[in-house]
Amino acid sequence: MRDRGRRLGIELDEDIRTALRAAIAQLDAARVDAPTTTARLLLAHTLDKPKEWLVAHGDARLDAAAQQRFGSLLRRVVAHEPLAYVLGHREFYGLDLIVDPRVLIPRPETEMLVELALDELKAAHPRSPILHSRFSVLDVGTGSGAIPIAIAKHVPDAHILATDIGADALAVARLNAERHGVADRITLLQADLLDGLVALPPIVTANLPYVTREEIEGLPPEIQAHEPRVALDGGDDGLALVRRLLEQVAARMAMRDRASLPRAVFLEIGASQGPAALAAARTLLPHAQAEVKKDLAGLDRVLAIRLS
Numbered sequence: 524m525r526d527r528g529r530r531l532g533i534e535l536d537e538d539i540r541t542a543l544r545a546a547i548a549q550l551d552a553a554r555v556d557a558p559t560t561t562a563r564l565l566l567a568h569t570l571d572k573p574k575e576w577l578v579a580h581g582d583a584r585l586d587a588a589a590q591q592r593f594g595s596l597l598r599r600v601v602a603h604e605p606l607a608y609v610l611g612h613r614e615f616y617g618l619d620l621i622v623d624p625r626v627l628i629p630r631p632e633t634e635m636l637v638e639l640a641l642d643e644l645k646a647a648h649p650r651s652p653i654l655h656s657r658f659s660v661l662d663v664g665t666g667s668g669a670i671p672i673a674i675a676k677h678v679p680d681a682h683i684l685a686t687d688i689g690a691d692a693l694a695v696a697r698l699n700a701e702r703h704g705v706a707d708r709i710t711l712l713q714a715d716l717l718d719g720l721v722a723l724p725p726i727v728t729a730n731l732p733y734v735t736r737e738e739i740e741g742l743p744p745e746i747q748a749h750e751p752r753v754a755l756d757g758g759d760d761g762l763a764l765v766r767r768l769l770e771q772v773a774a775r776m777a778m779r780d781r782a783s784l785p786r787a788v789f790l791e792i793g794a795s796q797g798p799a800a801l802a803a804a805r806t807l808l809p810h811a812q813a814e815v816k817k818d819l820a821g822l823d824r825v826l827a828i829r830l831s
């Protein structure tokens with residue numbers, strides 16, 4: 524038993540302080556990011572306590588079962604499984620979301636898409652058709668449902684259509700929508716971009732995969748080996764899906780079917796993709812107003828297109 528404890532990097536009967544110290548050393552040796560915070564989060568999760576509790580209870584003893592649970596979580600993170608998958612959740616826009624390897628772990632930069640959609644919705648008059656059309660927003664490639672759930676939590680009148688190419692991802696989005704009490708206002712649909720959608724809601728958001736094939740090879744193991752490839756791979760220049768979605772909007776414009784067109788489209792892009800994304804929008808939608816919006820770090824982050 525004592526040997527097994529040693530193999531896990533923790534001593535039997537050790538206290539919280541000692542267990543944390545050993546865990547931090549292992550995480551550091553494995554070059555895991557933020558070893559101290561990571562060790563605390565893992566132990567807090569193991570004990571089902573807030574991480575502040577650990578600081579105040581450094582002398583408390585860990586029983587054998589807790590040490591075993593902590594050791595097995597620690598091993599997964601040392602093997603570069605993403606912390607969010609090990610913990611089973613991640614915070615996004617102040618909401619706790621369930622995440623697992625079926626979905627991309629939501630990133631803070633994506634909160635900008637939520638802000639932009641909320642600005643549009645809040646600018647709308649309470650009786651405006653935006654809020655009372657069947658759907659106010661379409662989120663394409665919804666993954667964990669992070670974007671539609673954040674929007675639905677902030678705009679009680681909003682109904683959102685959320686699509687993904689993967690049924691697996693939609694199952695996670697459903698769990699999250701139910702958990703946050705907005706499942707009745709989010710319709711989940713399996714679709715390849717806009718295929719099969721007849722009319723588009725006034726606002727479209729999408730954080731489509733935008734990592735280039737070459738960049739994927741250089742990503743840290745936590746991302747490259749664990750997050751779904753279908754959530755990362757944006758083709759040779761990262762903009763393959765963005766361009767295809769713009770082509771689908773352009774085809775609807777060419778049919779002069781204004782009812783099936785959104786007013787605003789917000790697409791997340793990579794920091795180096797601003798000029799190419801803008802050029803694609805100007806070529807494919809020459810009559811629309813397109814601009815690239817920067818995030819709080821001053822990096823190109825969202826291609827914003829206004830069609831009316």
Ligand SMILES: C[S@@+](CC[C@H](N)C(=O)[O-])C[C@H]1O[C@@H](n2cnc3c(N)ncnc32)[C@H](O)[C@@H]1O
Nearest residue numbers: 627629664665666687688715716730731732754
């Ligand atoms: C970068 S992830 C974003 C997930 C989520 N929106 C977020 O921000 O956390 C991209 C998502 O797009 C989905 N996807 C990839 N190709 C797609 C396609 N052709 N049509 C619809 N969704 C697609 C993936 O399954 C994945 O869930």
